[in-house]
Amino acid sequence: EPEVTQTPSHQVTQMGQEVILRCVPISNHLYFYWYRQILGQKVEFLVSFYNNEISEKSEIFDDQFSVERPDGSNFTLKIRSTKLEDSAMYFCASRESRDFGSGNTIYFGEGSWLTVV
Amino acid sequence: GESVGLHLPTLSVQEGDNSIINCAYSNSASDYFIWYKQESGKGPQFIIDIRSNMDKRQGQRVTVLLNKTVKHLSLQIAATQPGDSAVYFCAEKKITGGGNKLTFGTGTQLKVEL
Numbered sequence: 001e002p003e004v005t006q007t008p009s010h011q012v013t014q015m016g017q018e019v020i021l022r023c024v025p026i027s028n029h030l031y032f033y034w035y036r037q038i039l040g041q042k043v044e045f046l047v048s049f050y051n052n053e054i055s056e057k058s059e060i061f062d063d064q065f066s067v068e069r070p071d072g073s074n075f076t077l078k079i080r081s082t083k084l085e086d087s088a089m090y091f092c093a094s095r096e097s098r099d100f101g102s103g104n105t106i107y108f109g110e111g112s113w114l115t116v117v
Numbered sequence: 118g119e120s121v122g123l124h125l126p127t128l129s130v131q132e133g134d135n136s137i138i139n140c141a142y143s144n145s146a147s148d149y150f151i152w153y154k155q156e157s158g159k160g161p162q163f164i165i166d167i168r169s170n171m172d173k174r175q176g177q178r179v180t181v182l183l184n185k186t187v188k189h190l191s192l193q194i195a196a197t198q199p200g201d202s203a204v205y206f207c208a209e210k211k212i213t214g215g216g217n218k219l220t221f222g223t224g225t226q227l228k229v230e231l
Contacts, residue, residue, distance in 0.1 A: 048216025056216035108160035
């Protein structure tokens, strides 16, 4: 079964350092997402991406965050200067283009656990 | 504002019993309501969804009920198994033609006792 894959599974970084989290969405999907989950809390939307541009972003997704689709398969989240409060599990997700029907299901990867020290 | 929340943080059931996980929502404009299962250390796994113009949808061992009058969503799991132990999140989605982001609730921990 096709799946969203993410790397790394764990990363520890020092405060102020740049971090890049990588994702390979499901191959025929056209919408891509990043969500995050602080330990013990609910999953929060960060950003959605379609046709090489951001389609929607949350208040969390400030100027320290950026996303990129550098080639036909990868989708990355960059945190320019990490803060302690960025420590969380970051989930990449993707879906097909259709808005209604089974094609609108959003599938998640296993997550990248980021610890900022 | 929109919000999706859960009534109970933990639900314990005996193996073989049926489980019912509940969720309250406040955004009447949502087009879809979705249930995800999250096992420890893993990503949310899609279980089932229901469109806002429906009141019941069945899957394999799972049924989702939507009561728009009281803005209530439930997930019923038949013959609960140890593998069903996880955190269950309800989420809602408005189809905008753009990102169609998910808004998640806080989750219910389901514990299956042998």
